[in-house]
Amino acid sequence: MAIIMTPEQLRDLLATLLEGAAGGTHDAWLRAIGPVEKLPTHLNITCNWAVHPKGTAAQKNAIARAVELVREEHPYVAP
Template structure:
């Protein structure tokens, strides 16, 4: 994947978490909010963030996946993404 859209990045996060935790994607779909695109001028290391919810155990899985995915995809593009 080149620079993903926010929708593609969110789908990647859901897939990674579901695969690592061996649970269905529907649970993680509910706990992950939309990916927000941030200004590169103010956030040069990574231009996205995502709102999350859930228990401490859920957050463990989510935070680990965010770290993993952010290492590979620190930037998202807003071009062509209907979710923005």
């Protein structure tokens, strides 16, 4: 059973994953990821969070792949 994380915990998890897989610093990945947005569950049944990454095309692609992996295990964030 998956743990339901807060948006900040999820953002930190994404940054840690990207730091290990793609290199760079944790802080740089946090900036590139931006905030994790909590979405209303009644409008988003399969998951309730999104990110709107910034940065280079390579960073955005890496973040998109990390989001796909993390979303499988953590589809929902806590308030």
